[in-house]
Each structure stands twice: as structure tokens, then as C-alpha cells.
Amino acid sequence: MHQQHSALIILNGKGAGNEEVREAIDGLRTAGHTLHVRVTWEHGDAKRYVAEAVELGVETVVAGGGDGTINEVSDALSQHSESSRPVLAVLPLGTANDFATACLIPENPQSALQLALQGRAVPIDFARVNGKRVFINMATGGFGTKITTETPEKLKSVLGGASYFLHGILRMDTLKADFCQISGPNFNWEGKALIVAIGNGRQAGGGQPLCPEARINDGKLELRVLTSDELLPALLESLFKGESNKNVIEASLPWLEISAPHDMTLNLDGEPLSAKQFRIEIEPDAINLRLPPNCPLIG
Numbered sequence: 548m549h550q551q552h553s554a555l556i557i558l559n560g561k562g563a564g565n566e567e568v569r570e571a572i573d574g575l576r577t578a579g580h581t582l583h584v585r586v587t588w589e590h591g592d593a594k595r596y597v598a599e600a601v602e603l604g605v606e607t608v609v610a611g612g613g614d615g616t617i618n619e620v621s622d623a624l625s626q627h628s629e630s631s632r633p634v635l636a637v638l639p640l641g642t643a644n645d646f647a648t649a650c651l652i653p654e655n656p657q658s659a660l661q662l663a664l665q666g667r668a669v670p671i672d673f674a675r676v677n678g679k680r681v682f683i684n685m686a687t688g689g690f691g692t693k694i695t696t697e698t699p700e701k702l703k704s705v706l707g708g709a710s711y712f713l714h715g716i717l718r719m720d721t722l723k724a725d726f727c728q729i730s731g732p733n734f735n736w737e738g739k740a741l742i743v744a745i746g747n748g749r750q751a752g753g754g755q756p757l758c759p760e761a762r763i764n765d766g767k768l769e770l771r772v773l774t775s776d777e778l779l780p781a782l783l784e785s786l787f788k789g790e791s792n793k794n795v796i797e798a799s800l801p802w803l804e805i806s807a808p809h810d811m812t813l814n815l816d817g818e819p820l821s822a823k824q825f826r827i828e829i830e831p832d833a834i835n836l837r838l839p840p841n842c843p844l845i846g
């Protein structure tokens with residue numbers, strides 16, 4: 548017998564006018580599924596809608612947007628007890644959609660919503676930062692200043708073509724290598740870091756596989772640190788292509804701590820966080836996510 552499902556879809560306002568989404572939702576409602584739709588206008592809206600979804604007792608919360616929306620929805624879900632958390636699903640409507648792309652979640656709204664309602668729910672890990680916020684894809688960081696303008700002209704003039712990647716990944720307009728210490732179980736490193744990538748997922752910055760071995764359900768974070776004062780194109784290429792290089796430090800850890808004498812900025816799936824100390828810890832199997840059967844991020 549055809550099974551009916553319930554979901555609350557949190558649509559980022561930027562994608563609210565999408566006709567394909569409207570048609571797909573109409574079709575699924577006609578087929579008997581219960582779909583509540585809520586549209587965000589600004590940061591913070593997703594949190595209220597997640598609370599409403601928990602109250603309604605829907606099976607699934609669908610994050611309709613880009614990586615920033617998935618991050619906001621995941622973080623809001625992490626604030627509810629594990630037993631009351633609905634299953635998470637993704638309707639990719641962002642610009643880059645790095646998490647959805649790496650998971651092979653379909654781009655087409657009709658297929659993405661079918662998966663969101665009927666797909667296999669797989670337990671995946673949360674990465675929690677300083678005991679508070681969580682991310683499910685990637686934290687990327689470095690030392691510099693956060694972007695102040697839409698076009699990072701300063702970065703472009705210094706780095707040329709590489710600026711696009713750095714801006715997309717780090718959301719910074721200046722970048723310099725600086726001293727930091729990173730530790731975890733049986734792991735200690737200190738030195739000058741230019742870029743730090745901590746992956747639960749694999750890619751960021753519009754298709755850059757910074758943490759190519761990461762799995763979202765392995766209880767581990769994949770750490771990759773680019774250590775150099777010089778932004779040599781070859782080094783960047785190694786980092787972006789996931790190749791080994793003597794200037795790239797790699798480790799796979801259930802938790803890690805970073806401390807630095809100067810403020811460091813981490814971009815948590817689009818959300819910047821500046822501090823001198825970070826502790827990032829995996830919470831294994833913290834949330835169920837609807838994934839296609841061929842998802843390569845599942846170990």
C-alpha cells in the first residue's frame with residue numbers, strides 16, 4: 548500500500564519563488580502526503596520553524612536552500628533532544644550546494660522532495676564547536692579579516708585566480724599564515740597555518756574536495772592544514788585536489804582542539820566564528836538524514 552508521509556519544509560526566502568518547487572509540492576500533496584511549508588526572511592527564522600516541526604511531530608524537516616540553510620536547520624535540530632529530532636532532508640536551492648552535491652542528493656526539486664519523504668534515513672554525525680554550534684559539512688579557517696565587501700578586491704589583487712577559492716571557502720579578504728597549536732587523541736601539531744579545513748563532509752567553496760576521505764557517519768573529523776607563508780599555486784592545487792603534499796598536514800580524529808595567540812576565524816558552513824580557542828567534537832549518529840543509496844559520504 549502507498550504510504551503517506553509528513554514533513555515541514557523550511558524554504559530559504561531566496562528560493563521561495565521557484566515554480567518547480569511549487570509544482571513538486573502540489574504533486575506530493577495530491578498524492579496524499581502532508582507538507583507544511585515555511586519561508587525564511589532572515590537568520591533565526593529556521594530555528595522557530597524547527598521548533599514548530601518538533602511540536603507538530605512531523606517525520607521529516609526539509610532544509611530548502613544552500614549550505615547555510617542546512618547549517619541553520621541542523622544547528623536548530625541539535626538543540627532538541629535526540630529522541631525528538633525529526634529526520635533531516637535536503638532540497639538543494641543554494642548557489643554552491645556543496646553538501647548536497649557531495650551526497651549526490653538530486654538537484655531536481657521533484658526528485659529531491661521524493662527522496663526527502665521516502666528516502667532511507669541514515670544516522671550521521673554532528674560536529675559540535677565549543678560545546679555550542681554544530682556543523683554537518685565543513686569548518687574552514689585561517690587568520691585574516693572577514694570580508695567587508697561583496698567583491699574581495701584586495702584578495703583578488705594579491706592572489707589573482709586563487710582568490711575565488713579562498714573567498715568562497717574562507718569568506719575572508721585578507722589571509723596570512725599564523726601560529727597555532729592543534730591537538731587531538733595521539734595527535735599534536737604546532738606551526739604556522741595558512742588554511743585549516745575540518746571535514747565531516749568533503750567539499751566546500753563550490754566543489755573543492757578539501758577533505759576527500761571524510762565520511763559523515765564514521766565518528767571522525769578529517770583535518771587538513773595547509774602550512775606555508777607562501778601561497779604557491781601548486782600548494783593550493785594539492786589542497787583543492789585532495790593530494791598529499793609535505794606542506795599539508797593530515798589527520799583523522801574524533802575531536803580536536805585548536806588554540807592560537809591571535810583570533811582565528813572559522814567558517815562553519817557559511818557561519819563565521821572568531822576565537823582564540825576551538826574544541827570541535829564529533830557527536831556520532833546524532834541525526835538521521837535521508838540519503839540516496841549511492842551516497843559516497845557513507846562509510
Ligand SMILES: Nc1ncnc2c1ncn2[C@@H]1O[C@H](COP(=O)(O)OP(=O)(O)OP(=O)(O)O)[C@@H](O)[C@H]1O
Pocket residue numbers: 559560561587588589590591612613614615616617640641642643644645817
Ligand atoms: N529571504 C531571505 N533572503 C535572503 N537571505 C536569507 C533569506 N532567508 C534567510 N536568509 C539567509 O540566507 C543564508 C543562507 O543562505 P544559503 O547558504 O542557504 O544560500 P547560498 O549562499 O545561496 O548557498 P550555498 O552556500 O550553497 O552557496 C542564511 O544566512 C540566512 O540567514
